[in-house]
Amino acid sequence: MGLDKDRRIGRHAILLLLSEDPLHQLSKLEKSNWKACLGKVGSMEAHKVVAAIETAAKKNQIIKTDVYRESHALYHAIIEALHGVTRGQVQLGSVHRTVGLTFAVLRGNPYENEHEGDWLAVSLYGTIGAPVKGSEHEAIGLGINHI
Amino acid sequence: MGLDKDRRIGRHAILLLLSEDPLHQLSKLEKSNWKACLGKVGSMEAHKVVAAIETAAKKNQIIKTDVYRESHALYHAIIEALHGVTRGQVQLGSVHRTVGLTFAVLRGNPYENEHEGDWLAVSLYGTIGAPVKGSEHEAIGLGINHI
Amino acid sequence: MGLDKDRRIGRHAILLLLSEDPLHQLSKLEKSNWKACLGKVGSMEAHKVVAAIETAAKKNQIIKTDVYRESHALYHAIIEALHGVTRGQVQLGSVHRTVGLTFAVLRGNPYENEHEGDWLAVSLYGTIGAPVKGSEHEAIGLGINHI
Amino acid sequence: MGLDKDRRIGRHAILLLLSEDPLHQLSKLEKSNWKACLGKVGSMEAHKVVAAIETAAKKNQIIKTDVYRESHALYHAIIEALHGVTRGQVQLGSVHRTVGLTFAVLRGNPYENEHEGDWLAVSLYGTIGAPVKGSEHEAIGLGINHI
Amino acid sequence: MGLDKDRRIGRHAILLLLSEDPLHQLSKLEKSNWKACLGKVGSMEAHKVVAAIETAAKKNQIIKTDVYRESHALYHAIIEALHGVTRGQVQLGSVHRTVGLTFAVLRGNPYENEHEGDWLAVSLYGTIGAPVKGSEHEAIGLGINHI
């Protein structure tokens, strides 16, 4: 047993960001019993990216506010997603660069085995570059964790 | 001036991997004047992932074989993409894990300004986990470089 | 609510390794409803350290063999513990050094709130150094994860 | 020749932090000719942790204030200990987390061979987590250097 | 074909910094068709080092201001050079240390094959240490990129 082909949580989380109609995509995922949310954040400070995603996930009840294990699972998924965006040092302004990102958080069981329970995917897509308009290229990141 | 919305090289490179019909997607990209190739690699050794992508890019004439600057651009794009997949240490078997990946390499100018010339995107999508069937989750990576 | 002072899982996991009578300590922990195991591994290859801990945790039924989420939780706890031992690069022989370690894996709920459920602690203690007898100093590591 | 079993500097430095009576433990170590000090620091900024330990070590005459080689030895031992606490990036607030730590600095010769001279151990123990009460788990770190 | 022995761009970039008469050296390089500039920066913030080098390179027309690919090439060469100076974490003040650096940026083709086109070298030389006069040692870094 392994990943359920139709429930690949990471693939869904990224397609949500790359979709031409993300809200429609979001409602389709919710109908398939995923908990999901979408958001945007632009910053030179990595901790603001972390905080924006945590706040959105809590506000949209993707994770429980009063259970630390859920925050802990989300935190590590966010940091892992930031590795894909930053590719070497999880740093933005301190190495003179900035990001403009959309993000998604998805929760559900991507495995055929129901005992695998819930997992979280955090996806990031947008641009990274110098703090100068147009001096940027795309970046993507995905973090996945059990919850 | 900045990224041309229709020519976001990273987005195209990832959608190519996540598409239900990658070969159709590939031929559409080639009609829009992108150079592109697709491939697969499964390994416990990061250097084999690097080599598989380099070989595919050269064989499909995405990069010139006899000009080091093109290999240099590709190499760094691959390593950056591997950061997204490995999230912390660019290591696989040496930390007891393995990957099964599809990859794409795309070449073209994603910017509105034609002086930006060609850029490369390397995208990776697949699974990472223990060397045990089913003990794995998804991973993604994207590296972008000027060429 | 926060950590239960008497049930600090990380502290217990480390004291187990530093104890003059580890087996007595281990049986005391088991009486307090912790699942726990102890082991030893010496190697120049980080993946052998990972494998030795995984094998011990499964054999001693600290984690379930057939549920990936449990292996996933353990894997990340092990890698985090290795960061403390390796301090910079999770590499041993590839940067010409070797380790001789004792390890413990502990499972239980360290929080006052019972909804926090089970957590895992992986502790490592021993020596790291050149592959020459006596050319080594001590090292320690601790990884903690929800499970 | 190698480490003197009774003078394992790292083990002593950690037990000092985990002891139920650290001051008694400290005075026992001082009687065995170790130079030692203890302290506490809570911060979202890694540089404040570094500074708190450096200040304590100088004030308690563990290292000489006017000889750079001693500060240099201590600095690297601190950064190594922080690797165990931070497990990946030596960053706190910049990745939206905070620590509450006790620390110890120990100085003496842990080896059987008296020509090994003095070594330093820096140990850290406490919690790391979100800047929210209770959203934290334990962390430990140990750095050892010749002086 | 490979590097032209007389046109080793990295070697020139470093000798420029270590020279007893850097301005004379600079004018010699310019006569051999290298574009080059020299500067100084002292800071506890890595992003100020990055910005100082970018500003100097643009002001001295080593790179074009309005083409992102040139800034992108320079940025990565700077970060690579900073790895040599920082040796582990590309961080300064956040881990309680400061730098006083001279830097050079050199542009030209170091290869025998003219199709290799222009490459950039960024060299850094100076001191790194505690924010206390005299508590520092030397550091060097070199980043090389195609442009």
Place this chain on the structure above:
Amino acid sequence: MGLDKDRRIGRHAILLLLSEDPLHQLSKLEKSNWKACLGKVGSMEAHKVVAAIETAAKKNQIIKTDVYRESHALYHAIIEALHGVTRGQVQLGSVHRTVGLTFAVLRGNPYENEHEGDWLAVSLYGTIGAPVKGSEHEAIGLGINHI
């Protein structure tokens, strides 16, 4: 008090490698009471670079063979120098690249204050690149440690 301008150990160690007549340079340094050695190593394995430098330093009596603190000082200086060469991951063949390096080890007191005692500098200069002739660029590294 700080670094003695004429005794900048890092600058000497690098100029030794970049000199047109390294042996003459080496004998000049020895006349100024530096202990010094020079060597070459080409490898796809980082541990072979480490071992080559350690062997040369011991054979040339730059460090004492039977005192671990001297090996420990050298080891960390080597790894720091390798950070400059590898710029991100201290890995060579495992990320599909190889090096051809000259190295120097220098020992002496670079400070005005005689109480600073001996320090070590390890310098590396050469090329890094794909395991294909000509597909490489220059790299440099410097590690400095008290001994």
